[in-house]
Structures are given as structure tokens and as C-alpha cells.
Amino acid sequence: MPRRSDLEQKALQFIANTGEAGVLQSDLWRQLDASSREGSRISIKLENKGLIRRERELSEGRWTYRLYPKRKRASINSIIDCPCLTCLENIRCGAYGATSPNDCEKLTDWLISLTQEGSDLSGDS
Ligand code: SF4
Numbered sequence: 001m002p003r004r005s006d007l008e009q010k011a012l013q014f015i016a017n018t019g020e021a022g023v024l025q026s027d028l029w030r031q032l033d034a035s036s037r038e039g040s041r042i043s044i045k046l047e048n049k050g051l052i053r054r055e056r057e058l059s060e061g062r063w064t065y066r067l068y069p070k071r072k073r074a075s076i077n078s079i080i081d082c083p084c085l086t087c088l089e090n091i092r093c094g095a096y097g098a099t100s101p102n103d104c105e106k107l108t109d110w111l112i113s114l115t116q117e118g119s120d121l122s123g124d125s
Pocket of ligand 1: 083084085087088089090093094099100101102104105106107
């Protein structure tokens with residue numbers, strides 16, 4: 001039988017890979033060959049560490065939990081329109097270079113547009 005810390009690590013990895021769909025607690029423990037008691041203990045521990053989120057769910061007439069990762073995987077789409085990717089100054093740009101992200105207007109505008117998109121999505125005005 002795997003050690004608890006190994007199981008905790010495997011559980012976290014598995015949950016992280018489920019993304020927004022999450023996984024039913026019972027399905028996870030079946031996958032990891034752990035008992036439901038041990039599984040419950042580990043999922044509570046992961047939740048207390050702030051690594052996962054548990055939401056109650058009725059499945060096949062029984063209450064269980066669906067486990068979701070708290071960290072979202074980074075996506076290439078999040079930086080696809082970053083001006084640095086196509087900038088001709090890119091090769092010379094650096095913190096101490098002649099061109100620097102510290103005072104780059106294009107990068108600042110892009111970052112501001114991201115914060116505005118975020119507030120548009122959340123309904124802030
Ligand atoms: S920080 Fe500005 S100058 Fe530097 S690579 Fe990005 S867009 Fe170009």
C-alpha cells in the first residue's frame with residue numbers, strides 16, 4: 001500500500017489534471033487504490049492546505065464531494081497577444097538594457113488591457 005504522503009501527492013496531481021471538470025472523490029480513490037476513509041482524510045488535508053476545493057454533489061443517490069484544483073494551468077492563450085512576442089526590440093530588451101520592460105509603453109498598455117478585461121468579466125465598472 002502506498003504511503004500517505006505519496007498518495008497525497010498522487011491525488012493532488014490527479015486532481016490538478018482534471019481541470020474545471022473536477023473529479024468525484026470516490027472515483028479518485030478508486031483510481032489511486034485507496035480506501036474511502038483514507039481518501040476523505042487526504043482530500044480534507046489538501047483542502048485545508050488550500051490546494052483543492054471540495055463541493056458537495058449528489059451522485060447516484062449518495063452525497064459525495066467533487067474535488068477541483070485551486071490552481072489553474074497556465075495557458076499559452078493568456079500571453080498570445082503579448083507585444084513582446086512579436087517585438088523587434090525583444091532581443092535587446094531587458095531590465096538593464098537600452099529598451100526595458102520597466103518603461104515599455106506597449107507592454108504597459110497590454111497589461112492595462114488585461115486588467116480591464118478582467119474587470120469587464122467580473123462585472124466591475
Ligand atoms: S517590453 Fe516592450 S520593448 Fe521589450 S520586448 Fe516587450 S514590447 Fe518589446
